[in-house]
Amino acid sequence: MKSEYRHLTLAVLSVILCLSNVSAEDLILVHEAWMLEAPTNARVIAGYMTIENKSSRSRRLIGVSGQDFERIEIHQTEMQGDIMRMVPMEELEIPAGSAVSLEPGSYHLMLISPRSVPKEGEAVNLELQFDSGYTMHIKLIVRAVHRGKTMKHFH
Template identity: 35%
Template sequence: MYRKFLMLAAASLVTTSAAFAQVTVGDPWIRATVPAQKTAGAFMQLRSPKATRLVEVQTPVAGRAEVHQMGMEGQTMRMQKVDGIDLPAGQTVNLASGGYHVMLFDLKRQLKDGEQVPLTLTFVGADKKRENVTVQVPVKPLTYTAAH
């Protein structure tokens, strides 16, 4: 009887954890900054088992963090703040230079190669529930470029 109870409890936990599966963050990185620099970009790949939307980013190393998109306006590349990024269920969304990315403004200190910066990403699902995912993002050298 006790064994059946344990098996039922274990099955319940597996079902519950699958229902609340988190967004996964792949290959996050931030480019190092020079001492007086007040902005930096953060890049990564996001994937969710269910449709969700990235709506907010926070970090203790910056006064504010925003989700941005780069795009062409005529012959000029422009960057603008967006209110979020949709993550279709089961598809990877790439946050990279030249497209969607996270901008960190009013940096409180220099970001140095080799350190880790905490970022908290807030997602909102179709059910309006918020989910926070905190990642430790490595700072890469000034000359670093991500593999495509």
């Protein structure tokens, strides 16, 4: 029985590892990495994703970079009453065996000064740096604003 499970686990893992947004070293998965199609003159764009830590050790996202942007910061939108505050963060902890969502109104990446603003369907490459020294390459898909439809998928 045990070895069967082991085989199954290995099979599942190998399938998972074949996907692009997976780090073999850290067992970190990134799902649903996207950004909103921004106005062509936008100077900042938010990036969203879910980072899952499948390992038994806590991981910290300590930096993000991308050739299409001048700089990238990790931010949190904090609500105080009806006031929205943007709080820059040095790092984002992904506890062992759990997932952290970067989503509208919460954690997000602030992509500063895009070289050119990408359009719907395009993708941008980013590198996520973790405290373990691992750098993970991911793609952010650009989604458009559709009247009356867009938000439903993300709530």
